[in-house]
Amino acid sequence: MRLDDEISGLRKEISQFRTETRQRLEVIENEVNKQVALNYNRTIVDYVIGMSHDLVANLKCDRPDEEENCKAMLAERQEEHLALLKAGKFTASYNALEKAMERAPKMKQNFEDFGRPGCVSCIEAGMSMLRSNMQLLSQLRLIETPAVSLAQNTATVNSLDAEKANRMIVSPISNKVRIQILQSIYRGENRFNDLSRATGLEGGQLLYHIKKLKEAEYMDQFESKDYVLTPKGMKGLVMLAQLSHELS
Numbered sequence: 001m002r003l004d005d006e007i008s009g010l011r012k013e014i015s016q017f018r019t020e021t022r023q024r025l026e027v028i029e030n031e032v033n034k035q036v037a038l039n040y041n042r043t044i045v046d047y048v049i050g051m052s053h054d055l056v057a058n059l060k061c062d063r064p065d066e067e068e069n070c071k072a073m074l075a076e077r078q079e080e081h082l083a084l085l086k087a088g089k090f091t092a093s094y095n096a097l098e099k100a101m102e103r104a105p106k107m108k109q110n111f112e113d114f115g116r117p118g119c120v121s122c123i124e125a126g127m128s129m130l131r132s133n134m135q136l137l138s139q140l141r142l143i144e145t146p147a148v149s150l151a152q153n154t155a156t157v158n159s160l161d162a163e164k165a166n167r168m169i170v171s172p173i174s175n176k177v178r179i180q181i182l183q184s185i186y187r188g189e190n191r192f193n194d195l196s197r198a199t200g201l202e203g204g205q206l207l208y209h210i211k212k213l214k215e216a217e218y219m220d221q222f223e224s225k226d227y228v229l230t231p232k233g234m235k236g237l238v239m240l241a242q243l244s245h246e247l248s
Helices: 002-058 064-086 090-113 117-142 150-158 162-173 176-186 192-199 203-215 231-247
Strands: 219-221 227-229
Touching: 002 064, 002 117, 002 231, 064 090, 064 117, 090 117, 117 231, 162 176, 162 203, 162 231, 176 192, 176 203, 176 219, 176 227, 176 231, 192 203, 203 219, 227 231
Parallel strands: none
Antiparallel strands: 219 227
C-alpha cells in the first residue's frame, strides 16, 4: 500500500508539473506573439508613411507653376490619417482614409470637366495608394489580438492544407529573385529599373518573376507604374525576415 501511495503521489506531481509547464508555455507564447505583432505593426506603419510621402514627391505635374501648391494640397490631405497612424489609432486612421476615398471621385470628376488629364492621373494614383493603405490598415486591425492558446495553434496547424499553402504562399516566393523584388519594393525602390538593379535581371526574365508575384497577390502596380506590396506581400516578407533572423 505504501508503494501504491507513493506511485499515486508521483503521478499527481507529474500531472501538476505538466499543467504548470503548459501554462508557462502559453504565457511565453503570448508574449512572443505580442512582440511579433508589435514589430509587424511598426513595419506596416513605416511602410505606409514612406510610400505615401514618396507618392506625392514623385508625382510629375504637367503644370510646373502649380506643382508645388498641388503637392502641398495632396500632402495635407494625407496628414490626418498618417498622424492617426503614427499614434497607433488604426481604426481612426482607417476611417479617415475612407473619408478621403469618398472625396477623391468628386475631385477627379472636377478635373475631367476642366479638361486636365494630368491632374486626373495624379488623383487616380492617389486613389490607388489610398486603397492599398486601407488594405494594410485592415491587416493591422486583424492582428491586434493574436492567438495565444497552444490548443488554438494545434488546431490551426492540423487544419493546414499543405498543397494549398505551398501553391499560394510558399512556391511563389521560393526563389531568391522574387524575395529581392519584394525587398526592393519595401525599400521604396519600386520602379522597373529599380527591380532590375536589385535582381540583376532585365526584360522578359524580370517580367516573368514579377508576373508570378502579381499572380500570387504578393505585389501590385499603380497606374503611375510604381510597384507596391499587397497586404499578403507585406506580411509574407516581414514574417520571412523575422523567421530568418530568429533561426540565424
